[in-house]
Amino acid sequence: MELDSLYQEVILDHYKKPHHKGLPTGEIQVHHVNPNCGDEITLSLAIKEGKIQDLVWDGVGCSISQASASIMSDLVSGKSVAEAREALAQFTELMQSKGSLKGDEEVLEDAIALAGVSKFPARVKCALLSWMAFKDAAIQNGAIL
Numbered sequence: 001m002e003l004d005s006l007y008q009e010v011i012l013d014h015y016k017k018p019h020h021k022g023l024p025t026g027e028i029q030v031h032h033v034n035p036n037c038g039d040e041i042t043l044s045l046a047i048k049e050g051k052i053q054d055l056v057w058d059g060v061g062c063s064i065s066q067a068s069a070s071i072m073s074d075l076v077s078g079k080s081v082a083e084a085r086e087a088l089a090q091f092t093e094l095m096q097s098k099g100s101l102k103g104d105e106e107v108l109e110d111a112i113a114l115a116g117v118s119k120f121p122a123r124v125k126c127a128l129l130s131w132m133a134f135k136d137a138a139i140q141n142g143a144i145l
């Protein structure tokens with residue numbers, strides 16, 4: 001899999017030093033698995049005053065899945081539910097674009113580094129795993145996503 005080298009570096013940085021990774025301690029925890037690749041994530045969060053707070057995840061898997069979880073948690077932490085909803089919608093669209101979209105950096109920040117993954121259908125689930133876990137956890141916390 002060849003990605004733009006600058007983007008490759010962003011992904012590797014997040015993979016080597018993942019953000020918001022730890023022991024999820026929230027009351028509501030979700031566990032998602034990508035059986036195609038063996039990626040797993042456990043994630044918890046809270047929604048306080050309409051904002052995403054206390055997002056913590058733990059997981060194992062390939063560099064794409066782990067980097068995507070780090071990037072996603074940076075992106076949505078502290079954001080309003082509406083902002084997180086928009087980022088989730090845009091990232092999902094990006095991943096389904098088969099390489100035709102580049103992503104809006106204003107909304108997606110580091111997540112645009114994963115744009116090239118959309119050209120590799122087998123890896124799209126790796127990139128989306130943490131985002132789907134986030135969506136699930138947010139919904140279980142009462143958010144409308």
Ligand code: ZN
Nearest residue numbers: 037039062126
């Ligand atoms: Zn994977």
